[in-house]
Amino acid sequence: MTKRNEIGYKEELPLEQREELLRALKARFEKNMHRHKDIEWVKVQEKLEVNNEKLWSLHEMERTGGEPDVVGHDKKTNEYIFCDCSVESPxxxxxxxxxxxxxxxxxxxxxxxxxxxxxxxxxxxxxxxxxxxxxxxxxxxxxxxxxxxxxxxxxxxxxxxxxxxxxxxxxxxxxxxxxxxxxxxxxxxxxxx
Incomplete structure (x- = not known):
């Protein structure tokens, strides 16, 4: 499903915002290893770097205060599961x-x-x-x-x-x-x- 803004243009983060988001996600991932034992950040990042649409969604989660983090890995689909991990509702x-x-x-x-x-x-x-x-x-x-x-x-x-x-x-x-x-x-x- 392609994300589009209110006037119909596909949403894509500029390179600087993508890099900033990846740094924030990596720092949160490393600080909270108890949420994702046995998951390696490098594999998560590889998937994120080839999926601008998902990065845009994660940026929206971050922008609205959700503090998204990896909470699981679906081995059948090889998908990483992110969830809002802010202490209070975003x-x-x-x-x-x-x-x-x-x-x-x-x-x-x-x-x-x-x-x-x-x-x-x-x-x-x-x-x-x-x-x-x-x-x-x-x-x-x-x-x-x-x-x-x-x-x-x-x-x-x-x-x-x-x-x-x-x-x-x-x-x-x-x-x-x-x-x-x-x-x-x-x-x-x-x-x-």
Whole structure:
């Protein structure tokens, strides 16, 4: 899927931004080896250097405060899995409702955007509940904030959406009206490279 900006041009990072992003990703990777045991940065970088589209998505994750890092490797597809590893829900993705339908249903005080459309525009996927729980095994995330997660269609059809956080040493999964939004709720995403 080719990323395009609002007026239809393919997104590609200039060389200087690509190099800066790769340096930041490498530094985070080396600082947090517990997130990706048995994975070598050189192999991750090789895949990134030939995939400008994925680099652009990672740049968007970084730009919005996600602090993406490698959290796994799918041996079947030979893809590295990046996830937002910021301690709290990414600052540049908060105060959004769940999806477009929820956004359009609000008559007053609409948020500027919604999680599902933002993730799609960035070329990433909202975390599932399972992925969110797996992330929490790598550290403590969302101890003061919360993050929308992919919501099953039967819940969404009834107007609800799911979000998660980490309190009292446990991951909690909650529900809310999909049209709700809060300053402390954003979303986390994942990207396969």
């Amino acid at each position: 600052k540049g993705r908060r105060s959004v409702c769940y999806d477009r339908e929820a956004l359009e249903s609000r008559k007053k005080h609409k948020p500027e955007n919604n999680a599902v459309d933002m993730a799609a525009a960035m070329g990433i996927e909202l975390l599932t509940e399972e992925q969110y729980r797996a992330l929490q095994t790598l550290g403590n995330f969302d101890m003061k904030t919360s993050s929308w997660v992919q919501t099953p269609s039967d819940i969404r059809e009834l107007g609800g959406a799911l979000f998660c956080d980490y309190r009292f040493g446990h991951v909690f999964v909650y529900h809310n009206g999909a049209e709700s939004y809060y300053a402390a709720r954003g979303f986390r995403g994942s990207l396969r490279v």
